[in-house]
Amino acid sequence: MVLVGALPAPPVSARSHGPPRKVPIDMIVIHSTGGPTCDTATGQPVWIKAGPLEDDLRIIGTHPVLGIHYMIDRDGTVRGSVPEDQVAYHVFTYSQRSIGIELVNDGDGVDPFPEAQLQAVTALIRDIARRRGISREGVKRHSDLDRRRMSCDNSRPRKVDPGAAFPFNAVLEGAFREGN
Numbered sequence: 761m762v763l764v765g766a767l768p769a770p771p772v773s774a775r776s777h778g779p780p781r782k783v784p785i786d787m788i789v790i791h792s793t794g795g796p797t798c799d800t801a802t803g804q805p806v807w808i809k810a811g812p813l814e815d816d817l818r819i820i821g822t823h824p825v826l827g828i829h830y831m832i833d834r835d836g837t838v839r840g841s842v843p844e845d846q847v848a849y850h851v852f853t854y855s856q857r858s859i860g861i862e863l864v865n866d867g868d869g870v871d872p873f874p875e876a877q878l879q880a881v882t883a884l885i886r887d888i889a890r891r892r893g894i895s896r897e898g899v900k901r902h903s904d905l906d907r908r909r910m911s912c913d914n915s916r917p918r919k920v921d922p923g924a925a926f927p928f929n930a931v932l933e934g935a936f937r938e939g940n
């Protein structure tokens with residue numbers, strides 16, 4: 761998910777809730793806060809880098825449509841936004857059935873994910889998967905689920921997050937290892 765900062769100042773009470781679930785949760789979707797988007801002024805693709813966690817959390821918490829369940833900072837701090845039993849709109853088509861996790865990262869395949877952040881997301885996936893009975897196959901990257909192209913550049917995918925620098929298989933190995 762990409763959060764463009766040019767939104768109006770948030771109201772006093774942030775919106776960090778969504779509608780109740782209508783279907784069971786069977787997926788976890790991993791995002792990075794940075795990624796490509798179409799610049800509204802130029803109509804050209806631009807890369808939005810990750811901002812500070814508090815900024816992104818406030819922007820998404822007050823967004824009229826979008827939402828997220830968890831956001832994890834580079835130092836491993838985990839913050840909640842929308843409660844798990846409510847829908848947060850973070851992925852095209854799959855939001856009703858999934859829990860969304862945002863990692864503070866540029867999502868460009870270069871920006872490294874620090875060890876503390878990887879440990880935190882591994883532990884969070886393990887916890888959610890156990891509580892919700894979600895299989896390893898139910899953990900997806902945003903880029904696995906949204907194959908659309910950018911509206912301003914049809915040669916480029918719209919969603920590439922969390923990107924090639926995210927060690928997806930190693931995180932899954934850790935999260936679904938027996939005995940932890």
Ligand SMILES: [Zn+2]
Nearest residue numbers: 761791902921
């Ligand atoms: Zn995303």
